[in-house]
Amino acid sequence: AQTVTQSQPEMSVQEAETVTLSCTYDTSENNYYLFWYKQPPSRQMILVIRQEAYKQQNATENRFSVNFQKAAKSFSLKISDSQLGDTAMYFCAFGAGGTSYGKLTFGQGTILTVHP
Amino acid sequence: DGGITQSPKYLFRKEGQNVTLSCEQNLNHDAMYWYRQDPGQGLRLIYYSQIVNDFQKGDIAEGYSVSREKKESFPLTVTSAQKNPTAFYLCASSRRKGPNSPLHFGNGTRLTVT
Numbered sequence: 001a002q003t004v005t006q007s008q009p010e011m012s013v014q015e016a017e018t019v020t021l022s023c024t025y026d027t028s029e030n031n032y033y034l035f036w037y038k039q040p041p042s043r044q045m046i047l048v049i050r051q052e053a054y055k056q057q058n059a060t061e062n063r064f065s066v067n068f069q070k071a072a073k074s075f076s077l078k079i080s081d082s083q084l085g086d087t088a089m090y091f092c093a094f095g096a097g098g099t100s101y102g103k104l105t106f107g108q109g110t111i112l113t114v115h116p
Numbered sequence: 117d118g119g120i121t122q123s124p125k126y127l128f129r130k131e132g133q134n135v136t137l138s139c140e141q142n143l144n145h146d147a148m149y150w151y152r153q154d155p156g157q158g159l160r161l162i163y164y165s166q167i168v169n170d171f172q173k174g175d176i177a178e179g180y181s182v183s184r185e186k187k188e189s190f191p192l193t194v195t196s197a198q199k200n201p202t203a204f205y206l207c208a209s210s211r212r213k214g215p216n217s218p219l220h221f222g223n224g225t226r227l228t229v230t
Contacts, residue, residue: 006158043204044221045159046221047218047219050218091158093159102210103149104159104161106151106158106160107158108156109157109158
């Protein structure tokens with residue numbers, strides 16, 4: 001079974017600064033995907049970024065980037081130029097490949113507050 | 117616009133009553149999922165279905181039941197056997213497999229049982 005751990009229950013950052021959210025996972029799978037989802041106060045889950053484990057290059061999406069360390073089983077999210085709209089709970093999630101694709105294992109979440 | 121509709125947004129029930137949460141999608145996705153969210157915990161998978169008329173238990177299926185009679189619909193019934201039913205429930209859908217089809221989530225239903 002997979003486990004996902006987010007060790008930071010809460011984080012805060014000033015607007016325009018950079019913040020990094022941590023995530024570690026444990027698995028014996030070789031083919032898998034990692035995700036960061038954002039849940040703002042509206043509680044709508046929004047995909048932020050996705051990383052395929054077989055890709056060595058770290059994924060980036062505009063101001064969001066990841067540091068994927070496969071050997072260390074670490075998958076951190078960096079948010080650059082933080083904006084007030086980034087305030088949300090962030091979940092790291094693990095998904096095995098193949099037909100198990102949509103069955104995600106989520107971490108406990110990190111509440112991020114961006115201050116003006 | 118394509119998406120997932122969950123209804124109602126808030127639901128209140130008395131202990132001992134069964135209650136059904138609705139989930140409809142018009143994304144033409146084959147697979148649908150139910151997740152439960154509790155404070156301080158991540159989402160946990162209740163049931164999932166990868167094709168019509170077939171579904172599988174997730175990690176916390178006890179006390180829940182589902183049906184998948186149509187591709188667009190995946191209702192979740194919270195039975196009286198579920199010991200702690202008060203929670204936020206999220207429905208999601210995706211293509212059956214492939215990295216280009218991540219989960220799409222509905223807006224959730226907050227269930228309160230007293």
